[in-house]
Amino acid sequence: MFGRIAPIILKEFIQIRRDPRTLAIVLAMPAMQLLLFGYAINTVVDHLPTIVFDESRDAQSRAFAAAFHNSGYFDLRAQAHSRAEAVAAVDTGEARVALLIPPEFGNHLLRGQQALAQLVVDGSDPNTAQTALFAAGMVAQVQSGEAVASLAERLGRGSAASGIELRPVVLYNPSMLSVNFMIPGLIGLILQFQTLILTAFAIVRERERGTLEQLVVTPIRSWELMLGKIIPYVATACMAVGVALAVGRFWFGVEVAGSLPLLAALSLIFLLSSLGVGLFVSTISQTQTQAMQLAVFIMLPSVLLSGFMFPREGMPFVIQQLGLLIPLTYFLQILRGIILKGVGMEVLWPNVLPLALFGLAVFGLSANRFRKRLG
Amino acid sequence: MTTEAIIDVRGLTKRFGDLVAVNDVSFAVQRGEVFAFLGPNGSGKSTTIRMLCGILEPTSGEGRVLGFDIAREGEQVKEHIGYMSQRFALYEDLTVRENLEFYAGVYQVPGSERKTRLVELIDMAGLRGRERQLAGQLSGGWKQRLALGCAIVHQPPLLFLDEPTAGVDPVSRRRFWTMIYGLARTGVTVFVTTHYLDEAEHATRVAMIHGGVLRALASPAELKRGALQGHLLSLVCDTPMQAVALLERAPGVREVALYGTTIHALIDPAQQTAEGLSAWLGDVGITVHGATRIEPTLEDVFISLIGAP
Numbered sequence: 299m300f301g302r303i304a305p306i307i308l309k310e311f312i313q314i315r316r317d318p319r320t321l322a323i324v325l326a327m328p329a330m331q332l333l334l335f336g337y338a339i340n341t342v343v344d345h346l347p348t349i350v351f352d353e354s355r356d357a358q359s360r361a362f363a364a365a366f367h368n369s370g371y372f373d374l375r376a377q378a379h380s381r382a383e384a385v386a387a388v389d390t391g392e393a394r395v396a397l398l399i400p401p402e403f404g405n406h407l408l409r410g411q412q413a414l415a416q417l418v419v420d421g422s423d424p425n426t427a428q429t430a431l432f433a434a435g436m437v438a439q440v441q442s443g444e445a446v447a448s449l450a451e452r453l454g455r456g457s458a459a460s461g462i463e464l465r466p467v468v469l470y471n472p473s474m475l476s477v478n479f480m481i482p483g484l485i486g487l488i489l490q491f492q493t494l495i496l497t498a499f500a501i502v503r504e505r506e507r508g509t510l511e512q513l514v515v516t517p518i519r520s521w522e523l524m525l526g527k528i529i530p531y532v533a534t535a536c537m538a539v540g541v542a543l544a545v546g547r548f549w550f551g552v553e554v555a556g557s558l559p560l561l562a563a564l565s566l567i568f569l570l571s572s573l574g575v576g577l578f579v580s581t582i583s584q585t586q587t588q589a590m591q592l593a594v595f596i597m598l599p600s601v602l603l604s605g606f607m608f609p610r611e612g613m614p615f616v617i618q619q620l621g622l623l624i625p626l627t628y629f630l631q632i633l634r635g636i637i638l639k640g641v642g643m644e645v646l647w648p649n650v651l652p653l654a655l656f657g658l659a660v661f662g663l664s665a666n667r668f669r670k671r672l673g
Numbered sequence: 674m675t676t677e678a679i680i681d682v683r684g685l686t687k688r689f690g691d692l693v694a695v696n697d698v699s700f701a702v703q704r705g706e707v708f709a710f711l712g713p714n715g716s717g718k719s720t721t722i723r724m725l726c727g728i729l730e731p732t733s734g735e736g737r738v739l740g741f742d743i744a745r746e747g748e749q750v751k752e753h754i755g756y757m758s759q760r761f762a763l764y765e766d767l768t769v770r771e772n773l774e775f776y777a778g779v780y781q782v783p784g785s786e787r788k789t790r791l792v793e794l795i796d797m798a799g800l801r802g803r804e805r806q807l808a809g810q811l812s813g814g815w816k817q818r819l820a821l822g823c824a825i826v827h828q829p830p831l832l833f834l835d836e837p838t839a840g841v842d843p844v845s846r847r848r849f850w851t852m853i854y855g856l857a858r859t860g861v862t863v864f865v866t867t868h869y870l871d872e873a874e875h876a877t878r879v880a881m882i883h884g885g886v887l888r889a890l891a892s893p894a895e896l897k898r899g900a901l902q903g904h905l906l907s908l909v910c911d912t913p914m915q916a917v918a919l920l921e922r923a924p925g926v927r928e929v930a931l932y933g934t935t936i937h938a939l940i941d942p943a944q945q946t947a948e949g950l951s952a953w954l955g956d957v958g959i960t961v962h963g964a965t966r967i968e969p970t971l972e973d974v975f976i977s978l979i980g981a982p
Contacts, residue, residue, distance in 0.1 A: 305778025309767065316766045512762030515726050515833075516779050517752040 306526025351378040356404035371433035482633035497576035555640030570657030577664040684734035709876035755829035761820035765809030780827035794822035814845025
């Protein structure tokens with residue numbers, strides 16, 4: 299049964315070895331993407347350049363500004379000499395945040411009155427602005443608590459701890475590193491990209507060079523050709539995931555919390571859909587350029603809408619629903635579930651089910667189309 | 674078995690929508706023949722060959738190739754034939770040997786025979802010493818011979834060649850045909866489409882197809898003898914273009930065609946002679962330098978058949 303598939307697979311591997319482009323996609327890309335995304339895409343914002351205009355100039359105001367600095371979220375870069383100068387620094391982008399402390403700040407605080415300070419935030423990047431506001435709120439809350447406590451002490455009423463104190467615990471990614479969040483997503487993206495592009499290319503290349511015309515006249519059946527084309531690229535995709543997991547483990551220290559065999563099995567289910575799309579692309583492209591354009595066109599929504607880069611929770615309802623039509627959406631839940639949370643099928647099945655249905659449908663339809671187009 | 678037709682086609686028809694690409698074509702090819710399928714581009718040659726190879730289903734009619742039904746047993750047909758197209762479908766990033774090995778695998782040549790078969794083919798194609806060279810680095814003639822080697826790696830009794838010499842230099846073309854006739858002598862039946870009329874001259878039989886219709890089928894000698902009604906004259910004269918226009922109205926002239934600066938005129942021997950035609954041309958003011966009766970070529974026959982000027 300595998301008599302005619304083996305020579306195709308062998309030939310495909312020889313061609314991969316001789317083609318530097320394919321080789322680069324298989325070996326260099328996963329490591330490169332991981333390093334790039336691991337370092338460049340850091341969604342955690344800190345050390346925001348901050349300018350201070352302190353009109354109060356006393357111990358209280360200095361302590362308040364220092365608390366901002368010590369939070370790690372703000373870097374006090376400069377002291378402004380006027381309100382206008384502070385705001386101008388934000389305008390020019392020299393600072394992302396300006397902290398304005400009015401003259402009566404220290405006195406009000408000492409007297410137990412409400413002390414006002416103003417925070418000017420560059421809102422052009424909402425994510426940064428939100429982090430700044432959140433962090434500033436925390437700093438102010440802590441400072442105000444301390445001020446109340448010291449006031450109470452001075453008034454001789456002891457330092458009775460009172461009020462609500464929230465102590466949050468972050469599960470799964472306690473240090474909240476972006477890279478921990480990115481690695482599972484990247485594995486999904488690499489799997490999808492490699493199988494889709496390389497499978498489509500391998501078939502379209504034969505059409506482009508006229509060898510497909512010859513293969514059609516040989517006894518090779520269409521399903522044999524299909525398997526012969528798919529198997530090598532499933533193998534290389536597995537290699538790429540291996541590289542990605544290794545870089546994640548040994549470079550970024552991200553360990554797979556859950557079961558590796560389960561990860562492998564569910565990855566194969568995910569591959570059905572991207573192989574199917576690859577086959578589909580191969581049936582409607584005459585040249586590799588067309589195949590590439592089509593592949594990018596198809597992959598872009600899955601990068602944007604699957605939750606790989608942007609949280610789906612923040613998307614409008616309609617877009618969220620559209621995201622449910624993308625296999626990567628489900629696979630990302632599975633990947634993050636296994637790699638970060640270490641959960642198993644008992645939790646993942648609501649994602650596995652649609653993924654398997656999608657995969658079978660897309661692969662079945664594309665394989666059928668491939669068979670007809672070849673005859 | 675020896676008299677059984679290798680290819681037997683009856684009423685073969687293929688329609689693509691309104692277009693009738695192949696129209697009610699019937700013929701039979703015997704073992705060991707070199708059967709040339711001659712026709713201009715778009716005449717239905719490739720469509721016919723695709724149906725014979727079992728990759729295109731006929732709209733109507735039936736055909737058997739090596740005893741297999743081309744509509745229902747396409748897979749068996751494919752296992753037993755060799756096929757080579759003008760595009761020499763080689764993998765340019767594989768070496769000479771890797772290409773041969775790939776097709777040997779695809780055609781399931783048994784492992785025990787594979788090694789000797791590959792050596793045979795490499796020698797036949799004159800590629801010894803180049804086994805490790807990439808196919809893409811070979812020149813046209815080498816590629817063509819390697820493609821032939823790949824097509825016959827499984828020793829098929831029937832070989833289809835679809836315009837195999839298009840774009841190859843004359844020396845390589847000759848060498849290629851020497852190989853083809855060598856194969857035919859060993860009993861391989863060769864079905865070849867071409868639009869090179871000189872290639873068809875050497876075929877056992879020639880089928881001429883035009884507009885999807887089979888116009889003639891005979892040996893080259895028979896075609897030349899029987900297809901032309903009358904005598905063929907070769908005329909050399911001044912202002913040949915003008916002469917052709919005039920000759921179309923001359924008495925006893927059936928057909929006129931221009932070959933370079935020479936005019937071929939088909940005359941009815943009962944009404945006209947070489948001398949008479951020369952005199953007639955002289956009368957209308959054209960100087961004739963020579964008028965001789967010649968043996969027609971396949972080109973004359975073909976042009977006569979399709980009714981083109």
